[in-house]
Amino acid sequence: MYYRLPQFEYLRPNDLHQALETIREGDWKPLAGGTDLLLDMKNGRQSPKKIIDISRLSELRYVRTNDSRVLIGGGSRLQELLENVIVKEKLPLLSSAIYEMASWQIRNIATIAGNLCNASPAADSAPPLLVHGARVKLISSSGSRTVPLSEFFLGPRKTVLSNNELMGEIDVPLLEGYYYRYYKIGRRHAFTLSVVSMAIAVKIENGIFSDVRIAMGSVAPKPVRALNVEKELIGKEAKTVEITKAIDLVSEDISPISDVRASAEYRMKVTKFLLKESLQESLKYFWK
Amino acid sequence: MSSFDLERLMNKWLNAEEFYVVGKRIERADTLDKALGKAKFIEDYYTNDMLFIKQVTSRYPHARIASIDESEAKKVRGFVANFTARNIPGENQVGYSLPDQPLLAERKVRYVGEPVSLVVARDFEAAIEAANQIKISYEPLPHILDPLEAKSRVDVLIHEEAGSNIAFRTKARKGDVEKGFSESHVVIENVYRTSQQDHVYLETEAAIAIPGLEGKLTILSPSQHPHLTQRIVSRVLGLPASSIRVVVPYLGGGFGGKDDEGPLISAKAALVAYLTGRPAFIEYSREESFAIHPKREATVIRYKSGADTDGRLKAIEVEIVHDTGAYANRGPFILWRATMHASGPYFVPNAKVDGYCIYTNKVYQGSFRGFGNPSVQFAAESQMDLLAEKLGMDPLDIRLKNILTPGSTTITGQVLDTSVGVKEALESVASKAGWRDKWKTYSTYNGRFRKGIGIGVAWHGISTSRGVPDWSAGTVKIEPDGSVSVLVGIVEIGQGSPTSSHRQIVAEVLGAPLDMVHVYFGTTDAPDTGATHASRGTGVGAIGVYVASIELRERLNSFAAKLLNTEPEDVVIHDGIVSSRRDPSKSIGWKEFIKKAYNSGVNTTASGYFFLPKGKFDDEAGQGFAYISYSYMVVISEVEVDTETGIIKVLRVYPAISAGKIINPIQVEGQIEGGFVQGMGLALMEELKFNEKGEIMNRDLTDYVIxxxxxxxxIEKPIFIEDRFKYGPLGAKGVGEMALIPAPASIANAVSHAIGKRVTELALTPEKVLKLLEKG
Structure with a gap:
């Protein structure tokens, strides 16, 4: 009753093929869950003239797995993923992140591709997927291309997705024998945007950091990997002294800003602490 | 009934010991409809033949209005009209305490979000489109956002006619503070700051006005006081109040916000209905609600207190600055309340308290649960902890040493009567919480996660202050079928007083079965019962129906005595059974009894009225009668603080309340839980953030977090200390605001205890916690 949606052309294709044929030409905006898009349209941040409703395309709703990867259909609802056994068992970081996202009502309509394509710096599903080195499959009527998620985001609300493409699938390589930790720091304990989010996966073999993967949200223009910290640690002895040295490098990986939610200083301080805590805990985890 | 008889009968009921519905966990009458979604709120009464109203608001914090151009808006299909201050037929003056506020801005705007015109259209899309096409040109004026700056500047005046930016001043004086401080062993001085808070009611403001309904302009209003709304609409339209009818359906929360905005939004809808002759509907979006309606005031409180070596308070000197924003609204009353409560519920022999209500170019301040009291109790209670610390005392002991008891004198020189249960409340809840052990044990915690425990004690005067008239009124009718119709002006705003406590009081006094009692509430068709604010919905609001029931009960007793062949004093009416105490074999059922009464000339309707006796306050001397009685609240909060992230968890809360007779424990528990959590919001996370242009940066629920x-x-089950109040219905005082008031104090004290640093500024965000920890 309060807000006026601007006028737009609306089309709901029957299947994926029709959807891709439609968006081949013209400036179509895909509507999936609509939990970001409709709000943007109501407050005037976005005013697409043509909307293609892909929310009912069942071809895009699935979770499949084999020994090495999990394939997630882009149209999968967040709540479906939260309740999915494969996701719970094989992708605990993603499962934890979704658990802390939004509310039950919103998770039931919001899609994972929508969360990624909206490209908010605070997109909570991104850090776990970045840690896994996930790749996204962008499909169009003329075929598909696969892009590492780390290259998918260009900046706030900007991605490499073309007008004639949809995010069809997220391909998540599995990690074996890792220590995992997910953090979400918000302004209250539920149903809130992240001030800092972090996903981390660590592997220690023979007392050496054989792999370290760290990704963060809300601390840069887009969700990012802390590559400098990772590089500093990989191959080093799994010891506190190395961790202490490495975490200061995070200031080269992230560029937090001050806004109404928190100051840059607070975000940096908390990031460093979360890094310290999770890396220390990884030592204990492998020492057992 | 003579006043002597009334007082005698009220005393009889005040001392009643046995109850069959009062004090019981009774389900309220509106539970099922609300649970099933059947209950209707204002928006549910919208029909598409109504005109839709959209407000055009100021984009400047301070500016002259040069011109308003509606030529483009007129081209929008469905556009009906654009009404500005010029179209107001009556007075464009809605200032509540001072005549400083227009309904629609005239000549100048004083805050971003101030309503300038009302665009009217046939549907809401056209209204929004047309509102976007209204072109207002402004001549910007210099603006001031900081209250301390505004207080000292006279070159920029927000209200020229006031001659300064100080809207109002208050004072309280007692004894000689210099002498008091010279006799003090320890003196503590600090500055405390609190932030604006939005009410965030589930239901934003909405109103419907229908012209010519049975000859009256009828308003479905989100008001906390139907008769006040009627008066304000009457003034704005220049119509007699008798031609305006106000009906308040179920409301989705108010917390004081609708006490201020309810009459104003009603006047907007009524203005459009009156000028167009058609039904009109207005509803604020959440963003509009944030931008337009009054907030809890931001405060700066300088507080100095002194105590002797035993921990006895010797003096306090307090300066309270309230940022009232663009208009005074109820600010002077809010400041007055803060001033008179500045000591906390303690005996202080020497006091000097000064209050300043300051205009700034921000959204204005208004009523909010606690009404000026949470911030000053936060300051006072922080000071108590600091004095205890310097004296090496347990914070509980210093409080018990100074706590008010029956016969104590307040800082305005008022001697308190018998209804002062705060000492017992504090002692019993401290024991329940295991205060002494926890306070000692938590002090030794030293790791990343620290625990703390904190006390907040508060008092809150009930009814209006000083000699400001306050009364209660209500009508009770026993219908021929034995059902009971109660007519009262109190509104149902989620708190449940008309749907629970009023029914219980009437049923108890009449002896009628509870399910036969129906309350018709929230309308100018009822007697003016006063506002549903100031925790008065039951404690004051139900006195009228209580007195009416007492009078009816006397008549029923006399009639029953004849039927049962006994004396009126011997008659028992209990849950619909009328019997003789002496001879219980004689009895008659309620329905039959009422049928006989109708056929025997018994008057079965009574109107009750009670005028609360007040005293005088001398503004010059800062001395005198402040409030007729007080409710008291103690909360003890336990917190855990993560010293690495600054995140605070409030773990457990122990409440105790001295609010006289508890009519319905479930309702009181609900008020305590809700009030505490809303106070926790103020303490930990809620704060409006303004940019340099005076715009609210977090005016939606993404970034204003509750x-x-x-x-x-x-939240543990509350301890009830039933310190009955002689004029309250069966001795009830007020509950609604109580748990919010000491909540910030108890949380701030607990966090200070946990981290060993003193909290002086709210909201206590994780960021502020880390800054405190960094301090040496």
Whole structure:
């Protein structure tokens, strides 16, 4: 009753093929869950003239797995993923992140591709997927291309997705024998945007950091990997002294800003602490 | 009934010991409809033949209005009219305490979000489109956002006619503070700051006005006081109040916000209905609600207190600055309340308290649960902890040493009567919480996660202050079928007083079965019962129906005595059974009894009225009668602080309340839980942030965060100290605001205890916690 949606052309294709044929030409905006898009349209941040409703395309709703990867259909609802056994068992970081996202009502309509394509710096599903080195499959009527998620985001609300493409699938390589930790720091304990989010996966073999993967949200223009910290640690002895040295490098990986939610200083301080805590805990985890 | 008889009968009921519905966990009458979604709120009465109203608001914090151009808006299909201050037929003056506020801005705007015109259209899309096409040109004026700056500047005046930016001043004086401080062993001085808070009611403001309904302009209004709304609409339209009818359906929360905005939004809808002759509907979006309606005031409080070596308070000197924003609204009353409560519920022999209500170019301040009291209790209670610390005392002991008891004198020189249960409340809840052990044990915690425990004690005067008239009124009718119709002006705003406590009081006094009692509430068709604010919905609001029931009961007793062949004093009417105490074999059922009464000339309707006796306050001397009685609240909060992230968890809360007779424990528990959590929001996360242009930066629920159920602590069952108040219905005082008032104080004290640093500024965000920890 309060807000006026601007006028737009609306089309709901029957299947994926029709959807891709439609968006081949013209400036179509895909509507999936609509939990970001409709709000943007109501407050005037976005005013697409043509909307293609892909929310009912069942071809895009699935979770499949084999020994090495999990394939997630882009149209999968967040709540479906939260309740999915494969996701719970094989992708605990993603499962934890979704658990802390939004509310039950919103998770039931919001899609994972929508969360990624909206490209908010605070997109909570991104850090776990970045840690896994996930790749996204962008499909169009003329075929598909696969892009590492780390290259998918260009900046706030900007991605490499073309007008004639949809995010069809997220391909998540599995990690074996890792220590995992997910953090979400918000302004209250539920149903809130992240001030800092972090996903981390660590592997220690023979007392050496054989792999370290760290990704963060809300601390840069887009969700990012802390590559400098990772590089500093990989191959080093799994010891506190190395961790202490490495975490200061995070200031080269992230560029937090001050806004109404928190100051840059607070975000940096908390990031460093979360890094310290999770890396220390990884030592204990492998020492057992 | 003579006043002597009334007082004698009220005393009889005040001392009643046995109850069959009062004090019981009774389900309220509106539970099922609300649970099933059948209950209707204002928006549910919208029909598409109504005109839709959209407000055009100021984009400047301070500017002259040069011109308003509606030529483009007129081209929008469905556009009906654009009404500005010029179209107001009556007075464009809605200032509540001072005549400083227009309904629609005239000549100048004083805050971003101030309503300038009302665009009217046939549907809401056209209204929004047309509102976007209204071109207002402004001549910007210099603006001031900081209250301390505004207080000292006279070159920029927000209200030229006031001659300064100080809207109002208050004072309280007692004894000689210089002498008091010279006799003090320890003196503590600090500055405390609190932030604006939005009410965030579930239901934003909405109103419907229908012209010519049975000859009256009828308003479905989100008001906390139907008769006040009627008066304000009458003034704005220049019509007699008798031609305006106000009906308040179920409301989705108010917390004081609708006490201020309810009459104004009603006047907007009524203005459009009156000028167009058609039904009109207005509803604020959440963003509009944030931008337009009054907030809890931001405060700066300088507080100095002194105590002797035993911990006895010797003096306080307090300066309270309230940022009232663009208009005074109820600010002077809010400041007055803060001033008179500045000591906390303690005996202080020497006091000097000064209050300043300051205009700034921000959204204005207004009523909010606690009404000026939470911030000053936060300051006072922080000071108590600091004095205890310097004296090496347990914070509980210093409080018990100074706590008010029956016969104590307040800082305005008022001697308190018998209804002062705060000492017992504090002692019993401290024991229940295991205060002494926890306070000692938590002090030794030293790791990343620290625990703390904190006390907040508060008092809150009931009814209006000083000699400001306050009364209660209500009508009770026993119908021929034995059902009971109660007519009262109190509104149902979620708190449940008309749907629970009023029914219980009437049923108890009449002896009628509870399910036969129906309350018709929230309308100018009822007697003016006063506002549903100031925790008065039951404590004051139900006195009228209580007195009416007492009078009816006397008539029923006399009639029953004849039927049962006994004396009126011997008659028992209990849950619909009328019998003789001496001879219980004689009895008659309620329905039959009422049928006989109708056929025997018994008057079965009574109107009750009670005028609360007040005293005088001398503004010059800062001395005198402040409030007729006080409710008291103690909360003890336990917190855990993560010293690495600054995140605070409130773990457990122990409440105790001295609010006289508890009519319905479930309702009181609900008020305590809700009030505490809203106070926790003020303490930890809620704050409006303004940019340099005076715009609210966080005017939506993404960035204005309030606690969720997952943030709420375990709130223990409250301890009730039933210190009955002689004029309250069966001795009830007020509850609604109580748990909010000491909540910030108890949380701030607990956090200070946990981290060993003194909290002086709210909201206590994780960021502020880390800054405190960094301090040496």
């Amino acid at each position: 606690p969720t159920s997952l943030d709420a602590p375990e």
